[in-house]
Amino acid sequence: MSVEFCGLELAHPIINASGTFDAIAARRAFGDQLIERFPFAAFVSKTVTLEPRQGNPPPRLWEVAGGLINSIGLPNKGLAGYLEQDLPELACLGVPLIVNVMGFSRAEVAHLVRAVSEREEVSALELNVSCPNVETGLMMGADPGEIAALLHRVRPLTDKPLIVKLTPSATDVPAVALAAFRAGADAVSLINTVRGMALDPRTGEPWLGGTTGGVSGPAIRPIALAQVHAVAEAVPIPIVAMGGVQRGRDAHDLMRAGASLVAVGTESFRDPAAGLRIAAQLADLTSTVRP
Amino acid sequence: MSVEFCGLELAHPIINASGTFDAIAARRAFGDQLIERFPFAAFVSKTVTLEPRQGNPPPRLWEVAGGLINSIGLPNKGLAGYLEQDLPELACLGVPLIVNVMGFSRAEVAHLVRAVSEREEVSALELNVSCPNVETGLMMGADPGEIAALLHRVRPLTDKPLIVKLTPSATDVPAVALAAFRAGADAVSLINTVRGMALDPRTGEPWLGGTTGGVSGPAIRPIALAQVHAVAEAVPIPIVAMGGVQRGRDAHDLMRAGASLVAVGTESFRDPAAGLRIAAQLADLTSTVRP
Amino acid sequence: MTIGSRPAPFGRRAATVTARETYGAYVVLRCHDPGGPQPRAGQFYMLAAAERWGGGEAERPFLPRAFSVLRALERDLHFLLEDVGPGTSRLTELAPGEDLLLVGPLGNGFTGPREGRTPLLVGGGVGVAPLAIWQDQLGRAARALLGFRDRVHADGAALLHDPTIATDDGSVGYHGLVTDLLGEELDVRADQIEVYACGPPAMLEAVRAMCAERAVPGQLALESGMACGFGACFGCVVPTVHGYIRLCLEGPVLDAQVLPTAAIVGAGH
Amino acid sequence: MTIGSRPAPFGRRAATVTARETYGAYVVLRCHDPGGPQPRAGQFYMLAAAERWGGGEAERPFLPRAFSVLRALERDLHFLLEDVGPGTSRLTELAPGEDLLLVGPLGNGFTGPREGRTPLLVGGGVGVAPLAIWQDQLGRAARALLGFRDRVHADGAALLHDPTIATDDGSVGYHGLVTDLLGEELDVRADQIEVYACGPPAMLEAVRAMCAERAVPGQLALESGMACGFGACFGCVVPTVHGYIRLCLEGPVLDAQVLPTAAIVGAGH
Numbered sequence A, B: 001m002s003v004e005f006c007g008l009e010l011a012h013p014i015i016n017a018s019g020t021f022d023a024i025a026a027r028r029a030f031g032d033q034l035i036e037r038f039p040f041a042a043f044v045s046k047t048v049t050l051e052p053r054q055g056n057p058p059p060r061l062w063e064v065a066g067g068l069i070n071s072i073g074l075p076n077k078g079l080a081g082y083l084e085q086d087l088p089e090l091a092c093l094g095v096p097l098i099v100n101v102m103g104f105s106r107a108e109v110a111h112l113v114r115a116v117s118e119r120e121e122v123s124a125l126e127l128n129v130s131c132p133n134v135e136t137g138l139m140m141g142a143d144p145g146e147i148a149a150l151l152h153r154v155r156p157l158t159d160k161p162l163i164v165k166l167t168p169s170a171t172d173v174p175a176v177a178l179a180a181f182r183a184g185a186d187a188v189s190l191i192n193t194v195r196g197m198a199l200d201p202r203t204g205e206p207w208l209g210g211t212t213g214g215v216s217g218p219a220i221r222p223i224a225l226a227q228v229h230a231v232a233e234a235v236p237i238p239i240v241a242m243g244g245v246q247r248g249r250d251a252h253d254l255m256r257a258g259a260s261l262v263a264v265g266t267e268s269f270r271d272p273a274a275g276l277r278i279a280a281q282l283a284d285l286t287s288t289v290r291p
Numbered sequence C, D: 001m002t003i004g005s006r007p008a009p010f011g012r013r014a015a016t017v018t019a020r021e022t023y024g025a026y027v028v029l030r031c032h033d034p035g036g037p038q039p040r041a042g043q044f045y046m047l048a049a050a051e052r053w054g055g056g057e058a059e060r061p062f063l064p065r066a067f068s069v070l071r072a073l074e075r076d077l078h079f080l081l082e083d084v085g086p087g088t089s090r091l092t093e094l095a096p097g098e099d100l101l102l103v104g105p106l107g108n109g110f111t112g113p114r115e116g117r118t119p120l121l122v123g124g125g126v127g128v129a130p131l132a133i134w135q136d137q138l139g140r141a142a143r144a145l146l147g148f149r150d151r152v153h154a155d156g157a158a159l160l161h162d163p164t165i166a167t168d169d170g171s172v173g174y175h176g177l178v179t180d181l182l183g184e185e186l187d188v189r190a191d192q193i194e195v196y197a198c199g200p201p202a203m204l205e206a207v208r209a210m211c212a213e214r215a216v217p218g219q220l221a222l223e224s225g226m227a228c229g230f231g232a233c234f235g236c237v238v239p240t241v242h243g244y245i246r247l248c249l250e251g252p253v254l255d256a257q258v259l260p261t262a263a264i265v266g267a268g269h
């Protein structure tokens, strides 16, 4: 099952979705078994921003049919904290590290890309563009022009593979993917969570501290499959697919639709070792399907 | 619970979502009880197009977590067939009729609006704009400019309430709603289904005859709530909200978020009389909440 | 009383499971349905478990599932189920005392044989269900040819009176396809028979082709994926010579002649 | 053996339910967990039913649910459950022989009282759960003050040794709040007590305020909505004087002093 992705050699095609697995916390909970049986072929960090962030006020979670809405708000230690404290610890995981970064202006993203890229522990970068550009007011990831301008700025700053994580809420996601490809992205990843909302059953007010949040889990799996399929027809670069993957068959479907790697997010909340199970199920399916 | 909507007096705020209840077929299955206990305060037709349509090749359905994907493809008798055969029968339902129409060009929509609007059995029109404009190539419902141009063309053609049914796949749904309002829409309805896909577990090929389809049911309820909330903040006109409504509380949530009416779609498949149950549950909730 | 004269009650109603029996690979569920009318043979119901309909494979089931009525006695409805996925898995584990939610009877059902013809029932697998109630109504003289995969499935044959059995593996009865048995019958008396068939798509298609070839009238009880069962979703269409028709409304029993093929895409498992 | 020295096994494992008992409004589930380490008092597990986790109210549950360990004896884990929604509804209907899926033990647990102080356990409602195992470990001399809504809930008091009981409606024991009882204790010997408390947000907040006022050390076992239980989702944060902390990782037991409030938004029901 070993696979090549943007020049990286991975043991299998299953990685984690950004922000859904904290390897350092998991090691505290599960000890060194986590390292011995690390569930992912590469480890993707939670989104790192330039400055430290507290994240959104709680409540941050709301369960829905086949999934959940989260309004976490990207809490993180900020670039410096991440590079100093987390990266050295993550380097012990024994799998390639992909660092997910987000900035609120092109200059911020450029700063992040340059600084992260300098670190040899880092194998690839993922750009989270599901946020507005404070300069233009446009969602970076929803507009082909924004994406192109962003990549023209940051692409020259690193030789490492650059993955652009698309937002599912664009009118024309394949057009955004195409713009990213043309401007030099090495791969795209999709889908990020889909905007959703819930009301407090007692008060009728928005439940989530952040008012709205993002839906993840099997509820969005058919949406992910459709978008991956459409993007695969639009761009020739590798795709990291995610959205509601629970079983090997879901991963297999996404790969049939054109994905090179599949990321597991919400399912890890239900089963911390979901990545291992899904990778094994996928290997079974692949060996049965192509004997 | 009686409500006023664009000048219509409705017995309660629950109507059906277009294409999810065929009153004529239901009368064949359930007899006159259907009329005696008609579950909706107004009846919305399945989308009517200018020409008759067979719809997509089967399979047309795929069940997913908390919902289903459909790729029905708008089969209908065409405008003439609808006006001649269906409308007289629907007039016996005893509730206001809302006719949903779709055209593939502004001229087609204009033709449909004019012809439908002439019929006195019709209380209001709903424009289904979840399709590309063959003239411009743009999704009519995803682009504010398209919507404005369409409404400038068709708004003068009818005095009846004109509801624009928004597609949930636009980057900025509130902007589309605002364009519709400014160009004279009396109300907006949302959300239509969300594009999704499934693969045949045996062959790995797309399962649906139409390749992709639309996800409906509780899986999309949090998405609907978020979009209704955002649109309600953007426009002052009434909103018909739909998407995964299963219980009175779901309808109540959508009304809290800004809806005037709530439409029930997929839940009618599980329970043909769902509309009655939901209207009763909503009445209970409303009377408890505002004593 | 006119059988099947009343339409289905509007809406979904609860019916308590009164018995659960296994017939080899199949489960028969009986439930008490005091509110419903007597169904016609060939009609079907949409069923769901009242509790915990969901949470199975891939977080399904969500929609109700269609089942032919197997037998209807004294306000008790019987259904024959094969566990092929999350919906049938949930239903087949229901125990007496638990509730079903049902809508029905739906669809059209079989009509009696044309003048001068005797009925011949041809069933495959779980498709024997509508033939049992049809035999109840036609009388025991109505002969049945039933095909099954193997011995454990052939136990389903006990639901009909004196059937001739074929199995794919020869473990019970004739070793081969039930359509071989049908062919033998048709060779002898094609002009005296009206065929009533229900079974997997490939079998139904073979039956259709045989009937077409010999101008034998046939009524085929088809399956297709259904969401609603009462004409609301347009999801269950099958192609006919008149275009697509909603199987839940115009079927599930269709005259073999209207079908270009009875091998419905996406049906069966 | 050092109690609680081993981390939780990585991943989710099945544990068979061995007993189900009711204590008034509560259910105690026992399950056999040969693979897991001995939990510490105050630690918790993420639980789900192995079958049919889903298909309840609003098509939930989907995520596992957090439960404090009530007692851990001979590789058997006990949990105390109150049915408040689709997850607890499904879990409380599990019968012996059915499987749970569990992850844990997770979180930090209580630590022994500071030099010179004796423990006083203060529990409200289903919050008595972690106090039972803590009393097991501290010894029966550890006194417990327990508050319940009414008689049917007060049956949960039987899970601890010789507790002093308060009920909101006066049906059992003291008529009033358990924090009234705590106040009386603190009035007498604030300098000799360390408080261990678990219960609904409003009760915990009252306890926190009382401890703060009289400089009494307190360890509060909190609740907040959790998706993962092992630090993966950042969903369970509660505000502390050091900023937000993940309750599943840094808690669920927190020193009362770090909390600006123990009335956690969105916790409880």
Ligand SMILES: Cc1cc2nc3c(=O)[nH]c(=O)nc-3n(C[C@H](O)[C@H](O)[C@H](O)COP(=O)(O)OP(=O)(O)OC[C@H]3O[C@@H](n4cnc5c(N)ncnc54)[C@H](O)[C@@H]3O)c2cc1C
Pocket: B061, B062, B063, B064, B201, C044, C061, C065, C066, C067, C068, C069, C079, C080, C081, C082, C083, C084, C085, C086, C087, C088, C089, C126, C129, C130, C222, C223, C224, C225, C226, C252, C266, C267, C268, C269
């Ligand atoms: C009119 C009629 C009468 C019937 N009578 C009977 C009867 O008497 N007894 C009986 O046992 N059965 C009967 N059936 C068939 C029965 O309805 C199906 O077996 C049942 O719906 C399967 O549901 P499931 O959840 O168990 O399996 P599913 O997994 O829903 O279905 C099994 C098959 O459906 C397809 N499938 C797989 N995944 C999906 C998905 N996500 N969405 C949609 N399709 C999928 C595949 O082809 C799979 O093999 C009848 C069907 C019809 C239409």
Ligand SMILES: Cc1cc2nc3c(=O)[nH]c(=O)nc-3n(C[C@H](O)[C@H](O)[C@H](O)COP(=O)(O)OP(=O)(O)OC[C@H]3O[C@@H](n4cnc5c(N)ncnc54)[C@H](O)[C@@H]3O)c2cc1C
Pocket: A061, A062, A063, A064, A201, D044, D061, D065, D066, D067, D068, D069, D079, D080, D081, D082, D083, D084, D085, D086, D087, D088, D089, D126, D129, D130, D222, D223, D224, D225, D226, D252, D266, D267, D268, D269
């Ligand atoms: C560390 C810890 C230990 C715990 N120990 C115990 C214990 O020992 N015994 C025990 O009985 N309980 C315990 N709990 C609480 C228990 O986890 C909850 O009662 C349980 O998760 C409720 O799940 P439910 O599905 O039954 O109800 P839900 O409906 O999920 O939850 C009930 C409450 O959650 C909110 N809510 C409603 N709908 C939703 C939704 N869609 N998504 C999110 N929230 C919603 C509301 O506030 C509602 O009143 C503990 C919790 C934690 C964090």
Ligand SMILES: Cc1cc2nc3c(=O)[nH]c(=O)nc-3n(C[C@H](O)[C@H](O)[C@H](O)COP(=O)(O)O)c2cc1C
Pocket: A017, A018, A019, A020, A046, A047, A070, A072, A074, A100, A128, A165, A191, A192, A193, A215, A216, A217, A218, A220, A242, A243, A244, A245, A263, A264, A265, A266, A267, D233, D234, D235
């Ligand atoms: C709790 C939570 C936190 C997330 N945090 C991030 C994040 O920090 N950065 C990011 O790019 N995506 C984040 N995501 C999105 C996931 O990476 C993934 O795109 C999405 O959850 C869909 O996958 P899933 O359905 O398997 O969870 C988060 C998702 C969840 C559920």
Ligand SMILES: Cc1cc2nc3c(=O)[nH]c(=O)nc-3n(C[C@H](O)[C@H](O)[C@H](O)COP(=O)(O)O)c2cc1C
Pocket: B017, B018, B019, B020, B046, B047, B070, B072, B074, B100, B128, B165, B191, B192, B193, B215, B216, B217, B218, B220, B242, B243, B244, B245, B263, B264, B265, B266, B267, C233, C234, C235
């Ligand atoms: C089977 C099916 C057919 C539909 N057909 C139409 C249609 O003809 N015209 C239309 O505007 N919307 C159509 N819709 C969309 C619904 O009106 C509604 O917007 C959507 O299903 C969300 O509501 P729900 O989750 O309650 O089903 C259809 C939906 C389904 C499931």
Ligand code: FES
Pocket: C225, C226, C227, C228, C229, C230, C231, C232, C233, C234, C235, C236, C237, C246, C247, C248, C249
């Ligand atoms: S199943 Fe819905 S129309 Fe036939």
Ligand code: FES
Pocket: D225, D226, D227, D228, D229, D230, D231, D232, D233, D234, D235, D236, D237, D246, D247, D248, D249
């Ligand atoms: S529950 Fe997920 S981080 Fe605490």
